[in-house]
Amino acid sequence: MPRLHLAQFTGPTGQLSTETTRKLAAELVTALRTPPHWLVLVTDQQPIDLDGVINLLAAVGQPQAIAEGELPRISTTQIRVDTQQAARHGKVTRYSRTPDALPLHTDCSNKALPPNLVAFAMERPDPQGGGESVMLSAADLVHDLPADLLSRLRQPIFPFTAKKRYPILQGEGDEVQIRYYRQQINSALSQQCTLSDEAQAAIDELERYLARSQRSVRFAMQAGEVVIMDNRRVLHGRSAMAANSPRLMHRFRLSVPALSTGEA
Numbered sequence: 001m002p003r004l005h006l007a008q009f010t011g012p013t014g015q016l017s018t019e020t021t022r023k024l025a026a027e028l029v030t031a032l033r034t035p036p037h038w039l040v041l042v043t044d045q046q047p048i049d050l051d052g053v054i055n056l057l058a059a060v061g062q063p064q065a066i067a068e069g070e071l072p073r074i075s076t077t078q079i080r081v082d083t084q085q086a087a088r089h090g091k092v093t094r095y096s097r098t099p100d101a102l103p104l105h106t107d108c109s110n111k112a113l114p115p116n117l118v119a120f121a122m123e124r125p126d127p128q129g130g131g132e133s134v135m136l137s138a139a140d141l142v143h144d145l146p147a148d149l150l151s152r153l154r155q156p157i158f159p160f161t162a163k164k165r166y167p168i169l170q171g172e173g174d175e176v177q178i179r180y181y182r183q184q185i186n187s188a189l190s191q192q193c194t195l196s197d198e199a200q201a202a203i204d205e206l207e208r209y210l211a212r213s214q215r216s217v218r219f220a221m222q223a224g225e226v227v228i229m230d231n232r233r234v235l236h237g238r239s240a241m242a243a244n245s246p247r248l249m250h251r252f253r254l255s256v257p258a259l260s261t262g263e264a
């Protein structure tokens, strides 16, 4: 599993100066542009310094920002079991607040351009070992898929909103990008749009490959760790946890121009 230790960048005080923040941000961009396009940042902080994480992600998003004080927009959300939020109908994001497993997916798969950087900072892991993280890069997945399925997944026939259809796969080789969330497609289908037989068959076949992929990586995040991924090149998910699990994560999303080169 690709790991980066914050301590290698901080001085003895454990503080990140503006200069070292920039250096670490550049390392992160380089790592995220390289297969498998995700990594775990180990902070050793107890509790994790969320402002520090946001500051670092801002530097990844916009290297000039910390100097100019103009921070890129970063969406920040707590991920914990929340029965009230989980019961809200309509929104696919409510699944995050259940104790259920989340199948491999792209965040914001209904957006024209999903944010390319998604990060989860673990504040409090599940003491019973539930809620393990699962990652699968699109490049690894594509290795397993037969050519006829690949070409069907590249067609813009998959509804992610009632009005918009997108391809699931885009780009070639290591540049391959993915957009997929079965629940998002189900949600679109519940709003009066249809799925062709061809698209349905392609999704069913993709699901079978996802379910048995030997290439996905599953691991338990420790307190103080941050998993950072290119959300357009990596699918992520998690295992189930107990209904009363105290697990607490913080989710961050932003668009990082430096990750999007080679994109149309």
Ligand SMILES: O=C(O)CCC(=O)C(=O)O
Pocket: 079, 096, 102, 107, 120, 131, 132, 133, 236, 237, 238, 249, 251
């Ligand atoms: O709980 C997790 O580990 C992941 C949650 C997730 O994928 C999400 O909220 O988008």
Ligand SMILES: [Fe+2]
Pocket: 105, 106, 107, 236
């Ligand atoms: Fe997600």
